[in-house]
Amino acid sequence: MKKLGGGHEPTPMSDETQAKVGKRLDDVAKILAGALVAVAGIMTTLGLTSDIVFVALNNESWPIYVACLCAILAIVCSIVALLIRPTRRGNLWETIVLVLGVVFYMVALSVAVIGASKAAGGNGRPSITDVKLEGPRSDLKLTFTVHADGVDTWATIEVYGNAVTRHGDPLDGVADFYSSTLRPNDKGVVEQRITTPVVVPAKAWGIEVGAVVANGPEQCETLDQRGPTCAVIQLP
Template identity: 65%
Template sequence: MKQIGGGHETAPAFDAIQADVGKRLDDVAKILAGALVTVAGVITALGLTSDLVFVALNNDSWPIYVASLCAILAIVCSIVALLIHPTKRGNLWETVVLVVGVILYMVALSVAVVGAAKAAGGNGRPTISNVELEGPRSRLKLSFSVRADGVETWATVGVYVVAVDEKGNSLDGPSDLYASSLRPDDRGRIMQNVNMPVTAARDAWGLEIVAITAGGSDECEAKVVRGATCTTIQLP
């Protein structure tokens, strides 16, 4: 019902409008309440499994932390918005809170995509496994496996086998006993099984296998993200 002379809506009509605005804002708040679930869904859809999440956290993958924090703050904003009374001033404050919540929500989704892409790509560090020596010293055969995940398309992994003395120092020689430069497949993976004779290292104390990522450090004990992977095995 309207006033005859003033042209303004009565208090009940105004309250109805405020209530309707408040309801719409509450709907937005309820959407933000599922921010963490949505972010988790985006990460899962991009192929980031629970195992890779732990890998990302172990590697200090900051996007995962930031996405989770922003999603939690978006949920807090939604709860605060739902608790605000739908008055004229209340709707104003609810709008401000929800705008902040929406910004946090969008940041969480954006950073989640970056984090998922970074973690799903792995770290490119090679590993050496299944190291075995077989046969008498005069006819020794060395076998081992090299694996790396998340290697960038342009990168390579260099694999070397060198003869070493008791202190781990490389022995002088014309060349390495084995040297190989491996490139990743279309999925960024490197898997190589090596089986080689080691007759040229009869006077050595042992053999050292080194796998180095392109652009990484060649020092076995270096505390860097892309450090070399080294394995030493004593000759019989």
């Protein structure tokens, strides 16, 4: 019986056409199966080595976690798509699954770029190394190195040296014997070897040197990702 209004029933998809559509979808699924390889390739291209990855994960670099999770979800979608039978309804479900997989794949690649640039650039936290205190108390010389990676171009590292009591508290009314402001180079690196004479009062127990990120916390014991670094040396 002919339908009113001149409508036509849709032509059913042949088995051969369904198989061709299924093959094209399977090809997409196989591409998504390499999501982790693609993410790792982007990170490697941007200079993110395995050592830096471990440092980034230790510093809770969320983009790397998100990129890896999205890449795994893209692989899961590709596996599910490959297991769906190439029928008309199966091709529809496979298309839906692959669309989700492509979304996860693109998010993984995009976030990988953010994570790589963030991790490879360092965290901007300063460190003090190679501390040496030489000479008699009347003619002391202090030498140390300040280093920091990934410092923002507008930021500074404040370096100071002062006399402290046995408990590490600054002496009242005694100014710092050393103070400087360091800026990063074009690569965001601060590297400075400092040698300075030390003038301290007789009641001082030791000296403290520290490096503080601009606008960052100043307490040495603070639990902050960009907290300061401090070193206390007992006077001879």
